[in-house]
Amino acid sequence: MNKEGQGSVISTVILVSTMLVVSAILFIYAMFFFTQSVSNYSISYVASFLTNVADDIDTFMLTPGSRLTYNPPNTNYGSYNLELAPSANCSIFVTYSNETIINETSGILVYGVPPQRYSLPSGYIYIWRGSNSTGGPSQSISDFSLIVMPHSYAPMATVMALIQGGYNLINGITYGTYIAMLPRVVAINGSTGNGVGYIYIPVIVPIHATDSTVNSLVVYILNTESTSINNGEATNFLVKEDCTIGNQELSSLSNVSGNSVYVTVIYIGIS
Numbered sequence: 327m328n329k330e331g332q333g334s335v336i337s338t339v340i341l342v343s344t345m346l347v348v349s350a351i352l353f354i355y356a357m358f359f360f361t362q363s364v365s366n367y368s369i370s371y372v373a374s375f376l377t378n379v380a381d382d383i384d385t386f387m388l389t390p391g392s393r394l395t396y397n398p399p400n401t402n403y404g405s406y407n408l409e410l411a412p413s414a415n416c417s418i419f420v421t422y423s424n425e426t427i428i429n430e431t432s433g434i435l436v437y438g439v440p441p442q443r444y445s446l447p448s449g450y451i452y453i454w455r456g457s458n459s460t461g462g463p464s465q466s467i468s469d470f471s472l473i474v475m476p477h478s479y480a481p482m483a484t485v486m487a488l489i490q491g492g493y494n495l496i497n498g499i500t501y502g503t504y505i506a507m508l509p510r511v512v513a514i515n516g517s518t519g520n521g522v523g524y525i526y527i528p529v530i531v532p533i534h535a536t537d538s539t540v541n542s543l544v545v546y547i548l549n550t551e552s553t554s555i556n557n558g559e560a561t562n563f564l565v566k567e568d569c570t571i572g573n574q575e576l577s578s579l580s581n582v583s584g585n586s587v588y589v590t591v592i593y594i595g596i597s
Contacts, residue, residue, distance in 0.1 A: 380486035438501030445502030446492035456487030516584025523584030
C-alpha cells in the first residue's frame, strides 16, 4: 500500500475513533440527565402517592382499628424507610403551669433518592402538603407550621405534612433528596378563649406487622388516648413540636387557651 493510501486509512481510523469517543461521551451525558429526570419524576410520583396516604390518615385518624393498605409505586430509583432515632424524629410537648403533661416522640416516614441519581442542595425545602395558606404545595418555609390552628390556618392537610429536602444524611443513609411525612399537631382554642380547647397529637409508630405483605405500606390507627384538664377558668397551654431530619431541623410553638382542654394522642402504626 502506498503512503497516500496508508494516510487515508489512518485518517479514517482516527475519525471513526473520535466519533466513537464523542458518541460515548454524549451517551454518558444523556444517560446522566435521563437518570436525573426519571429520579425527579419519581419524587413527584411518590409525593402524589404519600399525599393520598396522608389524606386517608386525616380521614380515619379518630377510628381506632382502621387498617389501610397501599402498594407503593416502584420507581427503582429510591427507597422507603421508617425512621425513629435521634437523627430522625419529632418530639411533641404540651406544657401547663411549667409542667410537661404530654411528651411524645414520633417516627418519620422517609422516601429518598441516592445522591448519585439525583441531588439538591443541602438545606433545600419544598412543601408538598401542609402549607399554612392553602394546605397544598409551597416553596416558602415561612408558609409552614408543625402546629395547625384552624382559626388562622387552612383546615386542609391537617395531621400529616409532606416536605422535600436536599442532600442529607439520615440515620446513616445518604440521600440526594428525600420526601418526609411528618406529624402535625392540631390545636383549637376555646371560644373567646374561655370555652373548650382541643389538642390532637398524631404519633407515628414504626411497627413490624405479621399481617402485612411484601412490598406493601400498611397504616394502622392503633388507638387514641385522651386527657381532660378542667380548671374552671381560662388557662393557656403551651404546645411545641420539634422535628429533626438529619441536618434539617424544624420547630413550631403555639398557645391554646380554654377553661377546659381535651388532649387526644393518636397512635398511628406504619409497617
